[in-house]
Amino acid sequence: MFSALRVASRPGLTTLRVARTTPVALSPRFLARTIVTKKFTSDHEAVIFDSDNAVGTVTITNYAQSSLGDVVFVELPVIGTEVKQGDQIGAVESVKAASDIYAPISGTIEAVNEELNKQPGLLNKSPEGDGWLCKIKVADEAELKNLMTEEAYQKHCEES
Template identity: 65%
Template sequence: MFNALRQASKSATLVRVARRPATAASPLRTFQSVRTVVTKRYTQDHEAVVFDDSTGVGTVAITDYAQSSLGDVVFVELPTVGSVVNQGDQIGAVESVKAASDIYAPVSGTVKEINEELNSQPGLLNKSPEGDGWLCKIELSDTEEITKLMTEDAYKEHCEH
């Protein structure tokens, strides 16, 4: 039995393994690594901004805390695409059955896009305020402003007081 195993292992060493030619590159090496950092920050006025450093664009929304305080949203006023805003400027308003509240720009920049669906479905702010109910997208003119806004933990602490 051992002789049969020895013979098999000797003959196996004579078999060459087919290898890819040295000039063929691995398809994995053709892709460059792209690293995107997405940062979510908050204002004291209950706006949230999700900033994507690869595009330089921040998506602005109201927080879940804000929508729950407002109640059922019935109307949303949004900024004009192309308008230039400064951090802290009023960029819109939200009206609910309970109250009306202004929306302030969490960052400075140019409004690149607005959520048109809010015109016909203002209730999206209640269903998904930081998701489908986003307000506008701003191309930041000063990315350092993001670092001056509150982190999620700081915002939670702010809401508790």
């Protein structure tokens, strides 16, 4: 590679030799593409689904956090709990209001964001990033079709 760069950088040289390498066998794992899909509920939850491990990261949307105001308490689900799409999985309390959180997709709670117990304000600072709520091992990927795309969700928010 470096010799090819040296040759290419020399004025007057027009031929370029490329070293021949042994082909590398790729496992199917390297050929698979991870697809990350973000879908929304009408209750202002979002799920970021990773097809590689069939896990959905549940968040509230930026619209929801701005409507709530300063978050002071977050109730998170218990790891290992089986949930169905639409089940209540937690709650958020703010200086303005309290709001339930619903499972955007069915599956098993695999992880919760314990940092929210110490810093509930993360939901205001980064609701769809550091302020994620829980991770669900998805039972049925087809349920994602029941959720809104980002464009449909934006339209839903404008109509509210």
